[in-house]
Every structure is written in C-alpha cells, then in structure tokens.
Amino acid sequence: xxxxxxxxxxxxxxxxxxxxxxxxxxxxxxxxxxxxxxxxxxxxxxxxxxxxxxxxxxxxxxxxxxxxxxxxxxxxxxxxxxxxxxxxxxxxxxxxxxxxxxxxxxxxxxxxxxxxxxxxxxxxxxxxxxxxxxxxxxxxxxxxxxxxxxxxxxxxxxxxxxxxxxxxxxxxxxxxxxxxxxxxxxxxxxxxxxxxxxxxxxxxxxxxxxxxxxxxxxxxxxxxxxxxxxxxxxxxxxxxxxxxxxxxxxxxxxxxxxxxxxxxxxxxxxxxxxxxxxxxxxxxxxxxxxxxxxxxxxxxxxxxxxxxxxxxxxxxxxxxxxxxxxxxxx
Amino acid sequence: xxxxxxxxxxxxxxxxxxxxxxxxxxxxxxxxxxxxxxxxxxxxxxxxxxxxxxxxxxxxxxxxxxxxxxxxxxxxxxxxxxxxxxxxxxxxxxxxxxxxxxxxxxxxxxxxxxxxxxxxxxxxxxxxxxxxxxxxxxxxxxxxxxxxxxxxxxxxxxxxxxxxxxxxxxxxxxxxxxxxxxxxxxxxxxxxxxxxxxxxxxxxxxxxxxxxxxxxxxxxxxxxxxxxxxxxxxxxxxxxxxxxxxxxxxxxxxxxxxxxxxxxxxxxxxxxxxxxxxxxxxxxxxxxxxxxxxxxx
Numbered sequence: 001x002x003x004x005x006x007x008x009x010x011x012x013x014x015x016x017x018x019x020x021x022x023x024x025x026x027x028x029x030x031x032x033x034x035x036x037x038x039x040x041x042x043x044x045x046x047x048x049x050x051x052x053x054x055x056x057x058x059x060x061x062x063x064x065x066x067x068x069x070x071x072x073x074x075x076x077x078x079x080x081x082x083x084x085x086x087x088x089x090x091x092x093x094x095x096x097x098x099x100x101x102x103x104x105x106x107x108x109x110x111x112x113x114x115x116x117x118x119x120x121x122x123x124x125x126x127x128x129x130x131x132x133x134x135x136x137x138x139x140x141x142x143x144x145x146x147x148x149x150x151x152x153x154x155x156x157x158x159x160x161x162x163x164x165x166x167x168x169x170x171x172x173x174x175x176x177x178x179x180x181x182x183x184x185x186x187x188x189x190x191x192x193x194x195x196x197x198x199x200x201x202x203x204x205x206x207x208x209x210x211x212x213x214x215x216x217x218x219x220x221x222x223x224x225x226x227x228x229x230x231x232x233x234x235x236x237x238x239x240x241x242x243x244x245x246x247x248x249x250x251x252x253x254x255x256x257x258x259x260x261x262x263x264x265x266x267x268x269x270x271x272x273x274x275x276x277x278x279x280x281x282x283x284x285x286x287x288x289x290x291x292x293x294x295x296x297x298x299x300x301x302x303x304x305x306x307x308x309x310x311x312x313x314x315x316x317x318x319x320x321x322x323x324x325x326x327x328x329x330x
Numbered sequence: 331x332x333x334x335x336x337x338x339x340x341x342x343x344x345x346x347x348x349x350x351x352x353x354x355x356x357x358x359x360x361x362x363x364x365x366x367x368x369x370x371x372x373x374x375x376x377x378x379x380x381x382x383x384x385x386x387x388x389x390x391x392x393x394x395x396x397x398x399x400x401x402x403x404x405x406x407x408x409x410x411x412x413x414x415x416x417x418x419x420x421x422x423x424x425x426x427x428x429x430x431x432x433x434x435x436x437x438x439x440x441x442x443x444x445x446x447x448x449x450x451x452x453x454x455x456x457x458x459x460x461x462x463x464x465x466x467x468x469x470x471x472x473x474x475x476x477x478x479x480x481x482x483x484x485x486x487x488x489x490x491x492x493x494x495x496x497x498x499x500x501x502x503x504x505x506x507x508x509x510x511x512x513x514x515x516x517x518x519x520x521x522x523x524x525x526x527x528x529x530x531x532x533x534x535x536x537x538x539x540x541x542x543x544x545x546x547x548x549x550x551x552x553x554x555x556x557x558x559x560x561x562x563x564x565x566x567x568x569x570x571x572x573x574x575x576x577x578x579x580x581x582x583x584x585x586x587x588x589x590x591x592x593x594x595x596x597x598x599x600x601x602x603x604x605x606x607x608x609x610x611x612x613x614x615x616x617x618x619x620x621x622x623x624x625x626x627x
Binding site: 063084087090095101117 | 517518519521522523524525526527528529532537540541
C-alpha cells in the first residue's frame with residue numbers, strides 16, 4: 001500500500017482573544033500530527049468534541065493551511081498545488097446536510113458544480129455525468145430539478161456524497177457524515193459509502209465520535225485527544241487490544257443494547273480540559289486512571305509496534321514502570 | 331427506491347404554477363406592486379397622458395380648486411397652482427423625478443454598500459475592520475446636514491441630489507450585507523465550493539450573493555423610499571431640485587404660502603408621496619417573502 005496523502009508534524013494554531021484588552025492566547029487545535037493515508041483504506045478518526053477532528057479535516061481538504069508542518073501529496077506540498085489539483089485529489093462530505101447544500105440551487109446544479117468549476121466536458125456530457133452519479137448514490141432522476149429543502153436529511157446527504165464523487169477524487173474526507181441523521185438512515189449512508197469505496201476505488205477518511213460507526217466502516221482507526229493522535233491501529237486490533245488508557249475508556253463508553261445496565265462508567269471522571277491551557281506532560285494525565293510519576297512532567301513519545309502506534313508511558317520500555325502510581329483523582 | 335415512487339404518485343403542480351400562486355396569494359405584495367406599477371406607468375407615459383404642459387403658466391386661472399370643489403372644473407381636474415399651471419400635469423411629471431431619484435440613489439448606494447458588506451463579511455479580519463470603520467465614520471455624519479452643505483456648495487440640481495444621496499446612503503446596505511454574508515460564510519456549502527476549487531468571485535456571486543438577496547431586496551426598497559423622502563425634504567428646503575422642475579417635494583414647498591387658502595396644493599403631492607412610499611415598502615416586503623428560501627414549499 002502506498003500513502004496518498006501524508007501529514008508530517010502538522011499543527012494548527014488559533015489566536016484567541018477574549019475581550020478587547022485581554023492578551024491574545026494561542027489555541028493548538030491540532031498539535032503535531034503525523035498521518036499517512038494509505039490508498040484504498042478507510043481511516044476512521046475518533047475523539048471527543050473539541051479534540052481537533054474537524055480542524056484536521058479542513059487541513060486535509062486544503063481549506064485551512066497548517067500553521068506548522070506539511071501536508072504532502074505525491075511528494076508535493078498541498079499548499080503548492082493549485083486549487084483545481086487539490087479539488088481533484090480530495091473532496092468533502094460535511095456533517096450537516098442542511099447547511100452543506102446551497103438552498104438556491106437545484107440538485108443537478110449542486111452535484112454538477114465541481115464539473116462546472118473545472119470546465120469538464122460539454123453541457124450534455126456534464127448532465128450525463130451528473131445523472132450517472134445521482135443514480136449511483138441512489139437518488140431518483142426526477143430529484144435533479146428539485147431544491148434541497150424538498151429533500152430529507154438522508155437524501156441531502158446522498159446529494160453531498162454525489163457532489164464529492166462526481167470529480168472522481170482519490171480521497172473523500174467525511175466529517176461526521178451520519179451524526180445529523182436518523183439511526184435508520186445512518187446505516188443506509190454508511191453502507192452506501194462502503195459500496196462506493198469499493199466500486200469507485202476511493203480512499204475514505206471518516207471522522208466521527210461514534211465508535212460503533214467507526215468499527216463498522218473503518219479499516220484503521222486514529223484516536224485523537226486534545227489535538228494529538230494518541231493511538232493508531234488497524235480497526236480489529238484497536239478494538240480487541242486497546243493500548244492507550246483513553247482508548248480503553250472510550251471503548252468502555254460504547255452503549256450496550258442491554259436495558260438494565262444504564263450508562264457505562266468510563267472512569268474519565270473530570271471534564272474535558274481547557275484546550276487554551278492544556279495539561280503539562282501527557283495531555284491526558286489529569287483524567288487517566290493509570291498515571292504514574294513521569295506523566296505530568298514528560299510528554300510521551302509515539303511508540304510503534306507492528307503497525308500499532310500508541311503515545312503512552314505505560315508502553316514505553318525506556319520509562320521505568322515501577323515508579324509510584326499517583327492518585328487517579330486529585 | 332420506494333420513497334421516490336411515493337413522491338411521484340402525488341401530482342405536484344409545476345414550479346411556475348406554485349410561484350404564481352405564491353405571488354398572487356400575497357395580498358400586500360399584489361397591492362403594493364400594482365400601485366407601484368401604476369405610478370411607474372404614469373411616469374413613463376407622462377408626455378402622452380398629461381393634459382397640459384407642466385411648465386405652461388396661465389395667470390388668469392391661478393389657484394383653481396380641484397374638480398370635487400364647487401368652483402372646480404374638469405378643465406383642471408386637480409386645479410392649478412399659484413402660477414396657473416395645471417396641477418395634474420405637474421403631478422404626473424413630478425412622479426418621474428421621484429422615481430428617477432429613488433431608483434438611481436438605490437443603485438449607486440446599493441453598489442457601494444453591497445460590495446463593501448460582501449467583502450467585509452466574506453474576508454473578515456482587516457477588510458472587515460476597514461469597512462466597519464468607514465461605516466462608523468459615515469454614520470457619524472447626519473445625512474441631511476451633509477447633503478444640505480454639499481448642495482449649498484455645488485448648487486442644487488437633479489444630478490447633484492442623486493450623487494450626494496447615492497454616496498451618502500450606502501451605510502445600511504453595508505451593515506446588512508456584512509452580517510448576512512457572515513452568516514452565509516459559515517455555511518458548509520461555501521466550504522464545499524472552496525473544496526471544489528471555485529474561485530473567490532465565483533463563490534461570492536454564485537454562492538453568497540443569491541443567499542443574501544432577500545435581505546438586499548428589503549434594504550433596497552427601504553433605501554429607495556427613504557431617498558425619495560430625502561429628495562422631497564431637500565427640495566422643500568429649496569436645496570434640492572430647482573424650480574420650475576415639478577418635484578413633489580418642491581410643489582409642497584411652493585404651496586406652503588397658500589396652505590390656509592388652497593389646502594389641496596399641499597395635500598395632493600403629500601398624499602402622492604405617501605402612496606408611493608407605501609407602494610414601494612409593500613412591494614419590497616412581499617418580494618422578500620417570495621424570494622426567501624425558507625418560504626419555498
């Protein structure tokens with residue numbers, strides 16, 4: 001497998017100023033991410049709200065330039081490529097299908113918009129391509145002349161998928177494409193994405209906070225916490241043998257269909273930390289049950305063992321594991 | 331798909347038929363638009379329908395009352411003014427002035443304000459700061475005083491009034507377009523257009539502008555109406571359109587000496603002004619309801 005898109009030590013900072021006379025503060029939405037997206041895979045990215053998933057998606061889409069680091073495609077920086085080349089490489093599917101379709105355009109115009117922008121084919125050819133892709137995503141042809149507000153959420157998301165695929169991009173970045181949909185429609189959209197991935201040979205980056213969805217669709221999963229990837233492994237391995245305490249907590253948070261069990265206890269305790277003022281050392285340590293001596297002073301390094309990456313002192317052979325355990329909740 | 335067959339089974343009226351029903355079902359839009367259409371038609375056909383030359387004086391027939399008074403005659407249905415000019419003809423030609431001013435001021439200020447608002451809302455940052463500063467500066471100047479001063483320096487004429495008002499009244503366009511654009515800017519379809527490789531002008535004109543158009547229509551009608559009123563006020567103060575041009579504001583001004591003897595000389599152009607403003611505002615309100623996307627079935 002070869003990498004289609006590579007992120008090397010990518011960071012994105014935002015200057016935040018609360019109130020006119022306060023000092024500007026820096027928010028590291030994405031902090032030093034290394035990621036190689038392999039051709040043909042479905043890369044799931046999971047994490048809590050505010051962990052930088054969507055910022056990473058925007059960076060991979062070329063919509064937001066990284067503050068540090070580079071995103072490379074075939075050895076060339078994404079920012080060096082012109083916008084047409086980037087558009088042919090990677091296309092988005094957004095979370096909210098109610099805001100991702102221009103309410104003043106007809107469905108055919110929305111789906112064909114990328115073709116218009118790139119000036120591909122004649123008018124008749126473009127119409128043919130649009131109706132072909134609409135049929136492929138399961139939209140009846142008479143929807144072509146409708147406006148988005150005449151469609152349901154699931155139908156709109158199909159339109160968004162059709163628009164993303166009409167250019168035949170190499171990668172489609174889906175930013176929580178099912179979280180705004182009904183559960184019954186979610187599975188339709190997920191299965192559609194999986195089918196299309198096989199048929200059209202497209203690589204998917206699938207961002208979600210729903211672990212069940214990611215387990216169903218992804219071949220590899222990256223777990224993000226406060227702007228960093230803390231664990232990255234093939235799906236079955238990650239779900240069978242999670243290494244990072246955060247991943248373990250996340251997995252224990254999956255709701256079971258058993259009624260009497262109630263809401264599962266994750267052991268995460270405290271609320272999500274303030275990203276403007278991240279914890280020292282390992283960013284996860286204030287919420288970690290297994291933290292010990294080096295955790296609040298020393299940042300863990302990425303440890304790679306046969307395709308399974310973890311950032312945690314627990315698994316670092318150079319860290320003395322016999323150091324005293326600290327109280328989980330101060 | 332089963333849901334598509336369910337949709338197809340219900341016979342939908344065509345898009346044109348639905349639009350027609352929406353337009354004609356909107357009573358205040360129909361009323362405002364028809365009234366406006368009548369006034370525009372009268373203004374366009376002025377030379378054909380005006381019974382007299384609006385400038386022809388007849389000192390033997392001064393301040394004749396309209397036809398519904400006992401002394402009134404059908405020779406002058408709305409009577410004559412203090413120089414014996416036929417009031418109906420002057421009213422008809424006066425409609426031209428009001429409409430020309432309202433329309434041209436709206437276009438000039440609309441172009442300036444919409445451009446500034448769009449750019450400020452879309453780009454934000456420094457562009458936004460500059461535009462906000464310009465709007466604040468402009469808002470610090472009272473329109474009528476600045477207009478009076480400039481007209482006093484340059485001398486009053488139709489062109490000067492149009493230019494002065496046009497370059498003064500863009501503030502509301504800029505403010506409304508800025509906030510409307512900011513809202514649209516944050517929508518995912520703008521990001522999708524960027525990701526599709528669309529150029530910034532294409533996004534501004536194709537994605538943003540059509541979605542702020544409803545607000546633009548409302549501001550445009552309000553501003554046209556307000557420009558017409560301002561012209562009337564300037565002409566009333568003697569610093570707008572110059573006599574003998576028949577502007578409705580100027581006619582009110584000329585009649586004020588006769589207010590207690592020939593009340594209709596003020597009442598007729600005053601009523602006409604009020605009706606025109608009402609027509610424009612009703613039509614604008616109705617148009618907004620029709621073009622707003624959330625109003626679409």
